[in-house]
Amino acid sequence: MRRFILQRIGQAALVLLVMSFVIYSLIGLMPGDPLDVMIASNPGATPEVVARLRAIYGLDQPLMYRYGHWLLAAVQGDLGFSRTHSQPVLEVLAPALWVTCKLMLASFVISVSLSLILGISAALRPGGIVDGIINLGAFAGISVPVFWLALMMILVFAVKLHLLPASGIANIDDGGFVDHLRHLIMPVATLALANTGGFTRFVRASMIETLRMDHIRTARAKGNAEGRVVLVHALRNAMIPVVTVMALSFGTLFSGALLTETMFAQPGMGKMIYDSILSNDFNLALSGLLFATLVTLLSNLAADLAYGWLDPRMSR
Amino acid sequence: MQFRAALAALTIWAGLAAPALAKDDLVIGVAQFPPSLNPNIDPTVIKSYVLDFATRPITAYDKDWKLSCLLCTTLPTIENGGAKFEELPDGKKGMAVTFTLKPDLKWSDGTPVTTKDLVFTWKLGSDPKSGFSNNDPWDRAKKIDVIDDHTAVLHLDRVYVAYNVWDQLLPAHIEAAAAEGKEAGDYLKATAYNRAPTTLGLYDGPFMVTKYESGAQVVLEQNPHWAGTKPYFKRIIIKTIENTAALNANLLSGDIDMAPGDAPALSIDQVIALQKQAPDKFEYIYKPSLTYEHIDLKIENPLLQDIRVRQALLYAIDRETLVKKLFEGKQPVAATWVNPLDGNYTKDTATYPYDPAKAKALLAEAGFKPGADGICRNAAGDKLSFEYATTAGLKLRELTQQVLQSQWKAACVETVIKNEPARTLFGETTKKRTYTGMVMYAWSSAVNESPRKTLFSNQTPSAANNYGGANYIGMADPKLDADIAASEQELDPAKAKPIWAEMQKIYADQVRVLPLFFRAEPYVLPKWLKGFTPTGHGDYSPLWSENWRAE
Numbered sequence: 001m002r003r004f005i006l007q008r009i010g011q012a013a014l015v016l017l018v019m020s021f022v023i024y025s026l027i028g029l030m031p032g033d034p035l036d037v038m039i040a041s042n043p044g045a046t047p048e049v050v051a052r053l054r055a056i057y058g059l060d061q062p063l064m065y066r067y068g069h070w071l072l073a074a075v076q077g078d079l080g081f082s083r084t085h086s087q088p089v090l091e092v093l094a095p096a097l098w099v100t101c102k103l104m105l106a107s108f109v110i111s112v113s114l115s116l117i118l119g120i121s122a123a124l125r126p127g128g129i130v131d132g133i134i135n136l137g138a139f140a141g142i143s144v145p146v147f148w149l150a151l152m153m154i155l156v157f158a159v160k161l162h163l164l165p166a167s168g169i170a171n172i173d174d175g176g177f178v179d180h181l182r183h184l185i186m187p188v189a190t191l192a193l194a195n196t197g198g199f200t201r202f203v204r205a206s207m208i209e210t211l212r213m214d215h216i217r218t219a220r221a222k223g224n225a226e227g228r229v230v231l232v233h234a235l236r237n238a239m240i241p242v243v244t245v246m247a248l249s250f251g252t253l254f255s256g257a258l259l260t261e262t263m264f265a266q267p268g269m270g271k272m273i274y275d276s277i278l279s280n281d282f283n284l285a286l287s288g289l290l291f292a293t294l295v296t297l298l299s300n301l302a303a304d305l306a307y308g309w310l311d312p313r314m315s316r
Numbered sequence: 317m318q319f320r321a322a323l324a325a326l327t328i329w330a331g332l333a334a335p336a337l338a339k340d341d342l343v344i345g346v347a348q349f350p351p352s353l354n355p356n357i358d359p360t361v362i363k364s365y366v367l368d369f370a371t372r373p374i375t376a377y378d379k380d381w382k383l384s385c386l387l388c389t390t391l392p393t394i395e396n397g398g399a400k401f402e403e404l405p406d407g408k409k410g411m412a413v414t415f416t417l418k419p420d421l422k423w424s425d426g427t428p429v430t431t432k433d434l435v436f437t438w439k440l441g442s443d444p445k446s447g448f449s450n451n452d453p454w455d456r457a458k459k460i461d462v463i464d465d466h467t468a469v470l471h472l473d474r475v476y477v478a479y480n481v482w483d484q485l486l487p488a489h490i491e492a493a494a495a496e497g498k499e500a501g502d503y504l505k506a507t508a509y510n511r512a513p514t515t516l517g518l519y520d521g522p523f524m525v526t527k528y529e530s531g532a533q534v535v536l537e538q539n540p541h542w543a544g545t546k547p548y549f550k551r552i553i554i555k556t557i558e559n560t561a562a563l564n565a566n567l568l569s570g571d572i573d574m575a576p577g578d579a580p581a582l583s584i585d586q587v588i589a590l591q592k593q594a595p596d597k598f599e600y601i602y603k604p605s606l607t608y609e610h611i612d613l614k615i616e617n618p619l620l621q622d623i624r625v626r627q628a629l630l631y632a633i634d635r636e637t638l639v640k641k642l643f644e645g646k647q648p649v650a651a652t653w654v655n656p657l658d659g660n661y662t663k664d665t666a667t668y669p670y671d672p673a674k675a676k677a678l679l680a681e682a683g684f685k686p687g688a689d690g691i692c693r694n695a696a697g698d699k700l701s702f703e704y705a706t707t708a709g710l711k712l713r714e715l716t717q718q719v720l721q722s723q724w725k726a727a728c729v730e731t732v733i734k735n736e737p738a739r740t741l742f743g744e745t746t747k748k749r750t751y752t753g754m755v756m757y758a759w760s761s762a763v764n765e766s767p768r769k770t771l772f773s774n775q776t777p778s779a780a781n782n783y784g785g786a787n788y789i790g791m792a793d794p795k796l797d798a799d800i801a802a803s804e805q806e807l808d809p810a811k812a813k814p815i816w817a818e819m820q821k822i823y824a825d826q827v828r829v830l831p832l833f834f835r836a837e838p839y840v841l842p843k844w845l846k847g848f849t850p851t852g853h854g855d856y857s858p859l860w861s862e863n864w865r866a867e
Contacts, residue, residue: 030743049453050784056447056501085530086352086510095530151561158569166571167557169532265557267349267531 001308008304012297016290020071023289027282028063057083070283080283084276089287092272097291099169100268102184103260104253107191112246114196119203120230126208134200141197146190150263153186167265187264191257195249202245206238213237240310247303251296339844339866340550345563345572347580349531349556353518354509355484356441356448365579367484368858369536369552370519374415374482376855377763381657383480386859387429387520389416392480394807399479402471410458411472411479419466420543423487424524425517430465436488438470440495440503447504452483475805477764477812490517522547522862532556548847548865552858560586567840568594574845577603577837578856585712587838588644601839602646603850608653609716609758611704611830612789614751619700624682626827630668632675632727633720639833642715646838650831652820653767657852659809660764660816665824675727684728692728701730702753705745708735713756716832746788747777758835759786763853766804767819773797789828796822842866 054060058069070080079089122134158166164186165171170179210216211234219233220226258270269288276284350363355371372386385391392398392413404410421429440446441454448454456479457470472479494506508515513528522542527535536552555572557563560582566572567590575581582590584602591600613620613629620626635649654661684692684700692700704721706713714735721731731754736745745751759770769775773792775785799819806812823829839850847863 048784052444053447056445056504058501081505084351086354086357086504086507087530088505092530147559147561151565154562154565154569158571159565162569166566166569167562168555168571169529262559263562265532265555265559265562267529267556271531271558 004304005301008301012294012301015297016293019293020074020286020290021067023286024067024070024282025063027277027280027285028067030277030280066282070286079287082276082281082284084279084281084284089283092284093287093291096267096269096272096288099261099266100257100270102180103187103191103257103266103268104250106184106188107195108246108250108253110188110192111195111199114192115199115203116235118196118200120207120235122200122204123207123211124230131204134204138197138200138204141193141195142201143197144194146194146259147263149193150186150190150260153190154263157186167263169266187260187266190260190264191253194260195253199242199246199249202242203238206241207234210234210238236310240307243303243306243310247299247306248296250299251292341553342549342551342574342845342864342866343553343555343572344579345555345557345566345575345581347556347558347560347563347582350534352510353513353525353528354504354507355486356437356446357504357507357509362579364854365576365856365858366534366536366554368521368856369523369861370521370525370539371484372521372859373484373855374417375480376859377851377853378855378860379849379851381659381763381851381853383763387417387421387485389418401475404473409475411475413470413472413479414463414467415470415482416467418543421520422541422543423489423517424519424539424541426541427487427489427517428465429485429487429520431460431462431468432465433485433488434468435460435462436492436495437484437486440486440491445497445499445501445503446495447501452478452481454483475807477766477804477807479807485520487517487520490515523552542862545862547862549861552861564590567598573842574598575840576857577601577839578605578850582838582840583712584643584646584836584838587840588646590840597843599839599841599843599845601841601850602836603839603852604648604655604657604834605760605837605852606655606658606763606854607758607760607835608650608655609647609756609832609835610650610653611754611756611832612746612751613828613830614749614753614755615790615828617702617753619698619702620753622682623827624678625684625700626830627668628675628678628682628727629724629729630827630830631671631678632729633723633830634670635832636670638716638719642712642719643833643836646836647833648836649833652823652831653761653770653829654816654820655834655852658763660813662813662817662820664817665820667824668827672723672727679728686728690725690728691730699730700728701732703734703751704731704754704756705734705736705741705751706756707738707741709737717756747783749777749788749790754830755788756832760854763855766800768800768804771796771819771823772800791826791828793822793826 058066073080079093081087082089082092085092118134118138122131125131154166157164165183169183211230216229216234219229224233257268258274260266261268261271269292273285273288273292275281276288346362346365348360348362350366351360352358352363353367355367374385374387375383375391376386378384383391390396390398392415394400399411399413402410402412415434417429417431417434423429438454438457438460441448442457456472456476458473459471461469461471463469490508494508495503497503497506504510508518513525516524519525519539522539522544523536524539525534526537527533533553533555536554538547538550557566557572563572563575563582564586567575575587587600590598613626615621639645639647639649648656651665651667656663679692679700683694687693694700704717706717717733721733724731741755741757746755746757769786771787771791773787774781775787776790776792777783777785777788796819799815799822803812803815803819806815837850837852841848844866845864846867847865848857849860849863850857
């Protein structure tokens with residue numbers, strides 16, 4: 001097992017190196033540089049000022065030279081300086097990561113828990129009333145655009161009912177645990193609802209298939225209670241494909257919650273990566289995307305380890 | 317019973333959840349977060365807006381577009397002797413401008429603002445390695461003679477119209493350490509405005525930054541050492557909500573009090589819609605600004621080289637109705653790049669009102685006749701068709717584009733829409749002048765700003781000048797060049813006005829650009845906010861925020 005983990009960590013490092021090169025090159029291929037939009041809206045910026053700024057930000061150097069320079073510093077722990085935030089990348093990344101971690105972990109736990117309950121309930125009587133209602137809800141969750149759901153939540157719970165704050169992380173005069181929690185309710189609920197539909201469908205499909213297997217029939221024939229059959233014998237087997245999907249989703253959640261973060265003014269990783277790409281903030285975009293890649297790799301590693309626990313034959 | 321209990325719980329939760337907003341705070345919602353708080357780095361609108369609560373430039377244009385002193389006691393002018401011409405060692409004419417700083421000015425840690433700060437800012441701003449990119453460069457001064465702690469004479473290397481327009485000072489006692497770096501860009505990384513923007517002593521205005529949550533909000537509190545009018549509000553909270561639909565909802569929910577028009581917030585169509593939805597909930601102001609929306613024409617296109625075609629394009633579009641229908645008439649139609657509110661504006665220019673018959677007659681005169689498909693062709697069979705580009709994704713621009721496209725089609729001119737993301741449009745298409753027909757966009761300028769960068773012949777971007785300059789239309793008129801140079805040297809407003817009138821006349825006569833309108837800044841303000849004065853130019857309303865109050 002140790003060898004397996006070390007091997008996967010080595011692979012992850014290689015993937016990160018290749019990805020850093022690919023991302024840097026792709027960002028470099030985008031037209032213009034960070035100063036172009038500034039110049040376009042500011043006729044006062046003379047060519048001399050622009051040339052001076054390009055030199056200061058290193059934009060007058062070839063792309064590969066800049067990449068090499070970045071890589072050398074990165075392996076020494078220096079991810080560079082964010083031009084758009086005027087701060088070291090790590091100082092921009094850390095708070096965004098914290099915001100995203102709170103959002104993602106909460107919504108992931110909620111959506112996984114909900115989807116297990118709903119998916120199993122639906123699988124127990126495929127085609128029944130409960131299954132129909134859960135399917136309808138799942139399809140609604142998959143189909144509803146996140147930005148619309150977020151806006152509706154704001155309009156209902158903040159504008160009409162005044163139950164929850166419309167946006168932000170915390171009130172300026174409060175900032176306590178409860179206050180943070182209140183600010184998290186709507187974004188977490190939005191993300192959780194958006195993910196639950198898909199997860200529920202996977203759990204349901206996998207459970208229906210597993211419940212038809214011979215070993216389940218055997219378990220029932222041996223007189224095991226139905227709850228034990230479902231939760232111990234069936235669920236464990238059914239979780240193998242579901243874990244793969246969840247692991248992949250977990251990685252994308254870290255960089256893909258752009259709409260939710262934007263709607264609820266949560267300055268997280270998705271928004272940071274999007275803005276840094278649009279503004280050609282190479283160092284920040286690269287670090288953000290690499291971090292998202294790392295999370296995806298780690299969640300897949302966790303999924304591989306989980307397979308071994310769910311089905312010991314797979315770790316052999 | 318259960319329902320009642322749930323309702324009671326909801327009511328209690330609602331009571332706890334909606335704390336009444338004390339008028340001690342003013343919460344402002346904006347759609348961008350400032351990338352830096354250093355007054356001289358990255359001249360973004362949002363940065364300047366936030367900083368204008370906390371730092372003051374030496375001079376600024378007020379709501380009536382008149383230059384006034386904010387840090388100085390008297391505005392130096394030629395008339396009052398505060399500014400004088402002087403002969404430079406090389407025989408050329410320079411200027412000596414004397415500034416006296418207000419004696420009671422203090423940084424937010426209580427340290428007096430003195431000429432030491434002025435000299436420090438000038439030295440740093442004149443160093444190419446510092447990365448300054450402010451609009452009123454410090455390197456205009458080649459020498460500063462310090463008279464005392466509050467008075468200094470700035471010696472300029474030539475005559476400038478904006479000789480008495482100077483930006484914010486930096487606190488030498490804090491920023492000196494950051495300025496010690498030897499390498500280019502060291503100051504950008506070390507400045508306390510970026511590393512620790514809540515440091516006491518960085519600000520000399522009525523407010524100071526006390527909380528800075530990157531990407532989320534900036535909190536400003538009263539500067540205890542501010543000697544001017546005491547601000548009414550104890551705190552200004554500037555919240556970033558990038559999605560404007562969410563920003564709108566935050567206004568309605570009361571989570572934010574106002575959406576400013578002079579910072580990125582709601583677009584004009586959103587404010588017009590909000591006004592219809594909630595006419596009595598807020599006060600709405602539409603302030604015409606210096607942002608000029610227009611269409612550049614590619615003069616190298618053979619079809620556009622005929623001035624009659626260019627004139628016909630302008631006669632064929634009904635800009636008055638466009639502005640009325642799309643913007644409820646809030647955005648004034650432009651005749652040239654000079655705003656009617658500007659002192660140098662002249663109304664004696666060609667205006668090209670909507671006249672489709674005249675457009676068709678001009679096209680016929682230029683040899684174009686409508687074909688079977690309704691599009692005009694000349695004797696050589698060239699179709700009167702142009703590519704028409706603008707920034708993709710901006711709804712109002714795209715709507716404007718569709719209206720103009722249909723009006724041109726009625727005049728037998730085909731336009732093929734070819735929109736691009738902003739960074740492609742400005743990073744390649746306009747910068748390298750690769751557009752083939754028309755490109756629609758806007759630019760902002762300062763009050764009385766010379767049009768050198770956009771209209772002077774040597775400012776046409778090319779490989780030779782590393783694609784510097786913003787003369788995207790390739791204007792190259794010796795008379796206009798001479799007028800631009802003359803206007804930059806003429807300090808007497810009465811004598812400058814005819815020069816500016818001549819420039820506007822040339823611009824309008826040549827129709828190298830199709831002027832559309834000046835954007836209006838849409839403000840959504842709480843009804844209780846008094847003393848608020850929008851300016852419509854780059855010296856934003858927060859520069860006078862100490863006068864804002866709740867009533």
